[in-house]
Amino acid sequence: MKALFNNQIIAESDKTISFDGSTYFPKSSIIEKYFKHSEKSSLCDEKGVAYYYNIEVNGEFRDEAAWCYSETTEYAKKIENYVAFWRGIRITYDM
Structure with missing residues (x-):
């Protein structure tokens, strides 16, 4: 799967997790230069606790468009250190 913003891949993985209506990417799969x-x-x-990232690609900016749970409850252990997206970040299913 890929996460795209402003026609640029910002994360790519075949190890995503679907959880509570969001697609989570391993933190290691994000292209860090686009994340602050x-x-x-x-x-x-x-x-x-969720921590948020701002994303900037080629002059386009989205506040808090990604989040990550670095310390989860037992219920959410499988998404610990995974990143999910919203606010205009497109998820595609092609690899």
Whole structure:
């Protein structure tokens, strides 16, 4: 699977996980030069604490368009250190 923004691949993996309506990519599959840590975090009682990333590709910017649970609850262990996307990031199923 691929995650794309502004016609650029920003993550690619055949080891994604579908969980609670989102597709999660291994953190190792993101192209780090497009990601900057946001100051935002949020607490989900079911999953744990999520940390957010801002994404910038070729001058196009999306605030907090990706998130990662680095410490999860037992319920969400399988997505620990995986990254999911929203806010205009396109997910495709072709490899």
